[in-house]
Amino acid sequence: xxxxxxxxxxxxxxxxxxxxxxxxxxxxxxxxxxxxxxxxxxxxxxxxxxxxxxxxxxxxxxxxxxxxxxxxxxxxxxxxxxxxxxxxxxxxxxxxxxxxxxxxxxxxxxxxxxxxxxxxxxxxxxxxxxxxxxxxxxxxxxxxxxxxxxxxxxxxxxxxxxxxxxxxxxxxxxxxxxxxxxxxxxxxxxxxxxxxxxxxxxxxxxxxxxxxxxxxxxxxxxxxxxxxxxxxxxxxxxxxxxxxxxxxxxxxxxxxxxxxxxxxxxxxxxxxxxxxxxxxxxxxxxxxxxxxxxxxxxxxxxxxxxxxxxxxxxxxxxxxxxxxxxxxxxxxxxxxxxxxxxxxxxxxxxxxxxxxxxxxxxxxxxxxxxxxxxxxxxxxxxxxx
Amino acid sequence: xxxxxxxxxxxxxxxxxxxxxxxxxxxxxxxxxxxxxxxxxxxxxxxxxxxxxxxxxxxxxxxxxxxxxxxxxxxxxxxxxxxxxxxxxxxxxxxxxxxxxxxxxxxxxxxxxxxxxxxxxxxxxxxxxxxxxxxxxxxxxxxxxxxxxxxxxxxxxxxxxxxxxxxxxxxxxxxxxxxxxxxxxxxxxxxxxxxxxxxxxxxxxxxxxxxxxxxxxxxxxxxxxxxxxxxxxxxxxxxxxxxxxxxxxxxxxxxxxxxxxxxxxxxxxxxxxxxxxxxxxxxxxxxxxxxxxxxxxxxxxxxxxxxxxxxxxxxxxxxxxxxxxxxxxxxxxxxxxxxxxxxxxxxxxxxxxxxxxxxxxxxxxxxxxxxxxxxxxxxxxxxxxxxxxxxxxxxxxxxxxxxxxxxxxxxxxxxxxxxxxxxxxxxxxxxxxx
Numbered sequence: 001x002x003x004x005x006x007x008x009x010x011x012x013x014x015x016x017x018x019x020x021x022x023x024x025x026x027x028x029x030x031x032x033x034x035x036x037x038x039x040x041x042x043x044x045x046x047x048x049x050x051x052x053x054x055x056x057x058x059x060x061x062x063x064x065x066x067x068x069x070x071x072x073x074x075x076x077x078x079x080x081x082x083x084x085x086x087x088x089x090x091x092x093x094x095x096x097x098x099x100x101x102x103x104x105x106x107x108x109x110x111x112x113x114x115x116x117x118x119x120x121x122x123x124x125x126x127x128x129x130x131x132x133x134x135x136x137x138x139x140x141x142x143x144x145x146x147x148x149x150x151x152x153x154x155x156x157x158x159x160x161x162x163x164x165x166x167x168x169x170x171x172x173x174x175x176x177x178x179x180x181x182x183x184x185x186x187x188x189x190x191x192x193x194x195x196x197x198x199x200x201x202x203x204x205x206x207x208x209x210x211x212x213x214x215x216x217x218x219x220x221x222x223x224x225x226x227x228x229x230x231x232x233x234x235x236x237x238x239x240x241x242x243x244x245x246x247x248x249x250x251x252x253x254x255x256x257x258x259x260x261x262x263x264x265x266x267x268x269x270x271x272x273x274x275x276x277x278x279x280x281x282x283x284x285x286x287x288x289x290x291x292x293x294x295x296x297x298x299x300x301x302x303x304x305x306x307x308x309x310x311x312x313x314x315x316x317x318x319x320x321x322x323x324x325x326x327x328x329x330x331x332x333x334x335x336x337x338x339x340x341x342x343x344x345x346x347x348x349x350x351x352x353x354x355x356x357x358x359x360x361x362x363x364x365x366x367x368x369x370x371x372x373x374x375x376x377x378x379x380x381x382x383x384x385x
Numbered sequence: 386x387x388x389x390x391x392x393x394x395x396x397x398x399x400x401x402x403x404x405x406x407x408x409x410x411x412x413x414x415x416x417x418x419x420x421x422x423x424x425x426x427x428x429x430x431x432x433x434x435x436x437x438x439x440x441x442x443x444x445x446x447x448x449x450x451x452x453x454x455x456x457x458x459x460x461x462x463x464x465x466x467x468x469x470x471x472x473x474x475x476x477x478x479x480x481x482x483x484x485x486x487x488x489x490x491x492x493x494x495x496x497x498x499x500x501x502x503x504x505x506x507x508x509x510x511x512x513x514x515x516x517x518x519x520x521x522x523x524x525x526x527x528x529x530x531x532x533x534x535x536x537x538x539x540x541x542x543x544x545x546x547x548x549x550x551x552x553x554x555x556x557x558x559x560x561x562x563x564x565x566x567x568x569x570x571x572x573x574x575x576x577x578x579x580x581x582x583x584x585x586x587x588x589x590x591x592x593x594x595x596x597x598x599x600x601x602x603x604x605x606x607x608x609x610x611x612x613x614x615x616x617x618x619x620x621x622x623x624x625x626x627x628x629x630x631x632x633x634x635x636x637x638x639x640x641x642x643x644x645x646x647x648x649x650x651x652x653x654x655x656x657x658x659x660x661x662x663x664x665x666x667x668x669x670x671x672x673x674x675x676x677x678x679x680x681x682x683x684x685x686x687x688x689x690x691x692x693x694x695x696x697x698x699x700x701x702x703x704x705x706x707x708x709x710x711x712x713x714x715x716x717x718x719x720x721x722x723x724x725x726x727x728x729x730x731x732x733x734x735x736x737x738x739x740x741x742x743x744x745x746x747x748x749x750x751x752x753x754x755x756x757x758x759x760x761x762x763x764x765x766x767x768x769x770x771x772x773x774x775x776x777x778x779x780x781x782x783x784x785x786x787x788x789x790x791x792x793x794x795x796x797x798x799x800x801x802x803x804x805x806x807x808x809x810x811x812x813x814x815x816x817x818x819x
Contacts, residue, residue: 043590143398159678159724173679203454208661208675230591233620233663256667276624278662279669281644285624287595291560297673 003074004031006055006192006222007276011078013047013054020296024050026065026248029322030368036220039235039256042245043271047293048228048361051245052194054078055226056111057100074190077104105138108202114197116177121171130184137188152183158214175206179213186217196228207364211238231276236260244268247303249293250322254333264335267304289355302338307355314338314348314359388797393555407579407611408443408466414474415458415465415567419501421685434459434683437635438475441801443579448605448612450626450643452619452658456680458613458635463581465500466613478580497527497624500572506564516542516567519553523575531740541570544607546600562593566600577602581613586621598625619662628798631655634691635683641793641800649794651802653698678724690803693782694720698808700805702779704748711745715753717771722756725765781805 015022025047042048055070055077067088070078079094092377095104105111113119122131129375134145134152141377144164153161156179167175178198184194195214199207215238219227227239235242235256242259244252244267252265260302263269273286290307293299299306305315315338322336338345350356414434429560443449453459465472468484475751477484479495487495490656500523503509520538524530539549545566546557556564565585572580585601598621603612616622623643624628630640631654639652650656657676665704677697681687687694701712718739721727729735736744736757744753752775759768777783782805791809793800 020429038386043592154728157726159726175679193451198560205621205661206657207663211663211678212675223493231663232591232665236665236669237663260667261663271592272665274592275665276595276598276620277665278647279657279664279666281647282624285595285599287591287599289595291562292590350426 001008002034005034005070005073006032006226007315008051009056009069011051011054011070011072012066012197013050013059013063013116014066015063017062017296022295023248023298024295026055026295026298027068027168028245028248028250029248030243032224032248033227034191035218035224037218037225037227037238039238039239040226040228040245041230041232041235041242042238043230043248045249045291045295047247047295048230049196050227051226052111052196055111055194056105057097058111062272072104072109075104100255101210104330106190107188108187108190109192109194110190111194111196112178112181112198114200116174116181116201117169119181120177121234122169124168124383125142125166126169126172126180127167129186132185134187147185152187153180155209156186156217157209158181158183175207175209178206178210181218182210182213184221186221189221192224192226194226194228197230198227200231200233202227207234222230232260233278244271246297247292249303249336251304251337252272252333252335253367255331258277258331262333263339264333264340265304266308266310270307270309289353290333302336305351306353309355309357310339310355311351312345313351315333315351316341388552393455398475405444405771406442407445407455407480410442410474411440411476411478413439413462413465413477414462415470416473420721431684432596432766434635434686436465437686439632439635440475441630441637441640442722443611445578445626446605446609446611448614450622450629451613451615452617452620452622452629453632453633453678454617454633454658456617456683457632458683460583462632463583463613463615467496467499467501467581474563479730491805497529497575499581500575500579501583502565502568502572502585502678505588506561506568507556509568510564512556514555515552516547516554516559516759517554519556519567520570520574523571526577529575537574538570538650542567544573544604544737545570546596561589561595562597565589565597567588569604569635570599576608577610579611579613581615583615584617587618588618589652594621601625619647619659631658634680634686636691636803637801638692638803639801640797641802642796644801645793645795645798651791651800651807652692652804652808653696654692668792677720687783688778689781689783689785690787690805691733693777693780696782698804698806699777700780700782703781704779705745707745707749710742711749714742715739715745715749715776718753718756719776722760722772723769729760732757735760749776781808 008028011025011028013025016023028051040048050059054065057077059065063077067080068078075095076093077095077280080088080090081091083089109169120126125204130149130152131142131145134140134148135142138317144171150161150288152164153164158164158176158179172180199210202210211234229235239256241255242253243250244265244266251365252268260269260272263272270288274288276282276285288307301316301318305311308315318338320336321341322334324332324334325340326333402568413436415436416434418432419430439462451459464470466477479499482495484495517535517538520541521534524534528812540693542551542636543549547563547566556567567770573645586597589597593641614625628640628642631644631652631656632640639646639650640656641723645654647659661675676695681694693699699716707715712734727735744750752771756768756772787803787805789802789804791802793808
């Protein structure tokens with residue numbers, strides 16, 4: 001296989017807050033190939049959006065990318081190395097801010113955010129915003145840019161594009177605004193589009209329209225997508241390959257069919273079990289116990305051990321290695337769980353937690369989402385917001 | 386309500402005195418005026434018809450799911466039922482009393498039995514109040530349980546799965562899922578019979594969602610509660626509901642038992658809605674039919690069936706007898722012209738695109754050919770108007786309001802579907818239409 005379009009290696013992004021260092025993204029590895037639709041899925045607080053922003057170097061204070069390499073088409077978007085005296089510094093190869101702005105963002109990699117109203121300027125007309133973007137990034141004059149803009153609007157299914165060109169963002173519905181942003185992302189024919197929960201704010205029928213549009217456009221332009229979402233339904237619908245994140249780490253990566261039907265990581269499995277299904281009746285839901293712990297002070301060993309139904313004593317001690325566990329003739333399937341390592345999982349005693357059923361039937365069982373919380377509860381509570 | 390065959394009303398008649406029925410909504414309508422300034426007297430602006438002539442019953446102990454897209458009026462319906470806003474028309478019978486007519490202390494008294502839980506667990510809790518007093522507040526308001534309020538609050542916190550020792554904490558010290566549990570405890574504090582839950586889990590993560598849903602079901606069993614459960618997420622609705630009502634643009638389009646509705650939807654809108662949910666399984670083969678266009682404005686909703694402007698099964702007017710493929714081509718052409726979704730530089734190309742098998746014969750063909758001419762001459766509006774008036778406005782879908790009761794395939798509960806396809810004299814069009 002040829003070189004991946006985007007390679008993310010050991011990416012670490014941290015937020016330096018008064019309460020401590022939040023390790024939002026903590027050593028993440030994944031790749032996106034040319035023309036591929038890759039999912040990055042996880043619950044809120046898993047670090048998926050921060051990972052996406054780190055690729056574009058859009059992380060804001062107090063956040064900072066502290067380690068790792070992001071390579072896009074041979075260019076180093078992020079490249080942080082340890083200097084001989086032990087400090088982490090940007091290497092010479094890493095693009096400057098100016099190069100990022102002029103060569104990468106918008107032209108090579110575009111990003112679509114969740115809330116289309118926040119991405120469009122409410123005081124400028126939609127068409128003018130789109131036209132300006134095309135003018136700047138494609139080096140065409142105003143009238144050419146306008147023609148391209150109208151074509152793009154038609155392309156993404158805006159009715160009467162000539163008339164709607166002169167409308168303001170508030171005159172568009174949510175779905176239409178998201179279409180405009182997709183038009184904007186596509187206008188410069190980038191090779192990669194990062195879509196950060198682009199359909200989450202939309203109604204299900206509108207979401208369906210957008211997903212169809214994306215599959216269509218992806219086929220036509222052969223654009224690669226990194227699709228950030230919390231919705232396993234969307235993942236199943238459109239992605240080729242999926243990365244599952246939990247508390248700052250990618251814990252499983254597989255082709256979409258394998259992820260759903262040959263699930264390896266207990267978290268992915270628990271997540272799939274906890275979802276109500278639209279296509280069949282589920283008698284009782286099996287929720288994941290507890291809430292995601294805070295990234296300021298992640299659990300030792302495997303980060304999921306506090307909520308994992310299969311956790312054993314060894315899980316507290318060993319940080320699992322993220323490795324490919326597929327057979328030689330299968331598609332790669334990476335997972336980080338010590339079940340697949342030889343570190344004594346089999347001989348270890350089950351952990352006495354609520355998640356492993358140790359207190360089943362008791363009061364603790366009722367108290368589902370109270371686990372893993374600091375008893376004083378002071379800055380707590382935001383974990384699943 | 387215009388009823389084609391007189392079986393549409395789901396209410397049990399005046400008073401709703403059926404023992405099984407806890408709440409009976411009859412012809413409930415809510416219009417909002419667009420302005421209430423001095424000038425509104427001069428310029429008579431049409432109202433926003435948020436909820437129009439909605440009737441249904443809720444049985445004691447059941448969960449009735451109410452589903453629809455944003456703007457369909459489901460939250461307004463809930464608020465109108467609880468008299469948080471006054472209805473424009475219609476009646477809401479709760480255990481025999483018409484809530485729409487109660488006033489003052491009677492209404493206040495009755496409200497004790499009806500509680501509500503809102504979507505955003507953050508903004509529905511006062512950040513400056515401790516959790517205990519929050520739970521006690523409704524008891525105070527109704528003058529109940531004097532002297533034992535704190536004890537009861539602690540007990541309720543435990544019931545909803547929180548630690549009773551959290552009595553003295555503030556809402557910000559809890560996670561989203563826990564805050565929704567506080568809301569549950571508060572709603573339960575006055576021992577209600579009926580709780581309206583407006584998107585109670587949609588702000589929560591999947592794993593937390595399941596925890597809260599499970600608790601809600603446990604509480605329902607323990608306290609014999611009846612839920613009206615509003616959500617836009619069909620998976621959640623399917624999981625929690627006994628029966629499901631579907632709303633579109635202010636009207637009820639379908640109501641049936643959960644299994645029946647999900648497995649045998651009888652309204653094209655319900656079908657489209659079900660088809661468009663992404664299923665969390667890459668192997669699920671469902672040809673997804675995606676609805677075109679946007680929801681029309683509730684200020685001037687379409688006549689007859691409100692879904693007809695987007696309906697993939699719109700019935701052709703009686704004067705035509707095209708086969709289903711031709712009718713489909715005509716319908717799609719009319720809508721494409723109306724929405725201007727294509728460029729018409731070349732008449733032959735447009736004709737080939739929409740009518741690969743040729744245009745229809747007879748008057749339908751004449752109208753289509755004429756529209757093709759006009760589109761090629763850039764007279765879009767004239768073309769659209771003529772197509773719509775000939776093909777859409779003459780359809781029974783536009784002239785009569787549908788309201789039918791269908792024989793259920795699963796179970797024996799009532800199955801209401803507001804769609805003229807269930808008129809006896811209409812043969813079901815080929816399923817290839819979807």
